[in-house]
Amino acid sequence: MATVTVQTREDAVKLFREMGLIGAGGAGFPTYFKYLTPTKILIVNAEEGEPGYEADKILLISKAEAFVEIFAALKKIFGFEQIFIGAKEKDKKLLEPLREKYGFDIRYTPSIYGMGEEKWLTKAVTGMEVPPGKIPLHVGVTVNNVETVYNMYRAIFLGQPVTEKYLNVYGEVAKQTVVLAPVGTYLIDILAMIGVDTTRYNKLAVLDGGPLMGDRVNVGEHAVTKKTNGFLVIEAAKYVADQVSLRPLPGQPAPTWDDTLPEAMKKLGLERYLDWHPTPADVLDIRDKVTRVKIFMHQDGPRGKPSIPIVKVGDRVKVGDPIAKPLDGPINDFNLLSVAHHASIDGVVTEVTEKFVRIEKK
Numbered sequence: 590m591a592t593v594t595v596q597t598r599e600d601a602v603k604l605f606r607e608m609g610l611i612g613a614g615g616a617g618f619p620t621y622f623k624y625l626t627p628t629k630i631l632i633v634n635a636e637e638g639e640p641g642y643e644a645d646k647i648l649l650i651s652k653a654e655a656f657v658e659i660f661a662a663l664k665k666i667f668g669f670e671q672i673f674i675g676a677k678e679k680d681k682k683l684l685e686p687l688r689e690k691y692g693f694d695i696r697y698t699p700s701i702y703g704m705g706e707e708k709w710l711t712k713a714v715t716g717m718e719v720p721p722g723k724i725p726l727h728v729g730v731t732v733n734n735v736e737t738v739y740n741m742y743r744a745i746f747l748g749q750p751v752t753e754k755y756l757n758v759y760g761e762v763a764k765q766t767v768v769l770a771p772v773g774t775y776l777i778d779i780l781a782m783i784g785v786d787t788t789r790y791n792k793l794a795v796l797d798g799g800p801l802m803g804d805r806v807n808v809g810e811h812a813v814t815k816k817t818n819g820f821l822v823i824e825a826a827k828y829v830a831d832q833v834s835l836r837p838l839p840g841q842p843a844p845t846w847d848d849t850l851p852e853a854m855k856k857l858g859l860e861r862y863l864d865w866h867p868t869p870a871d872v873l874d875i876r877d878k879v880t881r882v883k884i885f886m887h888q889d890g891p892r893g894k895p896s897i898p899i900v901k902v903g904d905r906v907k908v909g910d911p912i913a914k915p916l917d918g919p920i921n922d923f924n925l926l927s928v929a930h931h932a933s934i935d936g937v938v939t940e941v942t943e944k945f946v947r948i949e950k951k
Contacts, residue, residue, distance in 0.1 A: 593662050594748050598624070601666050601745065606915055608744040609751045609815065609928045614705075614734030615639070615798055617816035617890035619928050620741070623733070624667060625921050626726050631669045632714050634734040635676040635684070636698065638705015639799020640850040641862050642819055644755040644767045645735040646680060650687065651869035652739055657691050659742035666745075669731075675710045702801065702853050703846030707732040752908055752933040753876060757819030758783055761793065765865035769874045771908075771933035773882030773948070776811045776820060782875055785822065794825040800857055801844055812883040816890070821862070880950045882933050886913055886943065894927045898941050906932035912946050 595601045602621045610620035614634055633656075637645050649656065660672050674693050676684055679700040688695050698704040698713040708719040710732060717728045725732050733741075736755055743749040754772055759765040763784035770779060776795060781787045787808075796803030797817055844853035854860040887895040896913035906912060913930040932948055940947040 606928050610740050611815050611889040613736035615818050619889045628729045628731045629670045630730045631672045632732045633674045635674050636705040640854045641759050643867050644757050647869050649735050655742045673714050675714050702848050750931040751815050754813050756817050760822035767867050767872045771879050773884040773933050774813045774879050794823050796821040814888040882948050884946050896927050900938045904938045907935045
């Protein structure tokens, strides 16, 4: 069994900031700030609300013993009295063995899109309604996604910062894949590694995120962030992305949060992308194959602030070395909401701007 590196709430909160933890489920909210406010209940969000997401369930299954350890540590450090895992009813057959073997308290919810949102999930799991304009913390509940909690394990037990990401890559690709990649891996490099003809990348549209809440990104310049859950690859000529979601097909109503995932995908004409069921053995680990990364300074959602680079061009770095620091000032100041960032590959810093740091293996 690994050893806990922190004992107090205050030290753990500082560690989460120093290790660069943000919400890995897509929102990217800096994790440390949630833990400034004690609650009695933790909900681990395994809903994977966006259609086509499978990586969190694979992580939960393949790292189950790590979750046993981190759950015990979080109860001791933060005083949680109950830790629930929220998951969709459709995944019950897949996840029930975890409850039976490890005693996880899994609460199954209706298999509709909206259950991925933390207010919906809080009500489904606890019965408590989160008032308008409030968040689960206001009713005594902390919500974190599966990979965020796994990153807590890496920080608390292994002293490791966030340098890698599990993500779904699906859509118009040769094989739908769950990829384990360094933070900052270029999207176009991932596509090439899974067999996409990148010479025609201008014919493709790629969403960072799922089809309902994802953002269309620049295929040649975009890179994996700590909150990238997936890349959905679609034909640019056939589908158009706006700021919120793919537009529904002509004559179809827009998807709603009350739709099941197949219903939502059918309204978008994308239901064929749901027909994949990866296992832990199917994870494609590309960490040793990546030769360049672009690490954004502002990854932590709309409320977060850009981190401050602390490296310069020519610096040689190793995986886990700090390359950016949070904003200076009190850790509880919401206006200073930011985290550290770290090198995700061994290499040399080739460019430093206020927006990103590039590193190349040399």
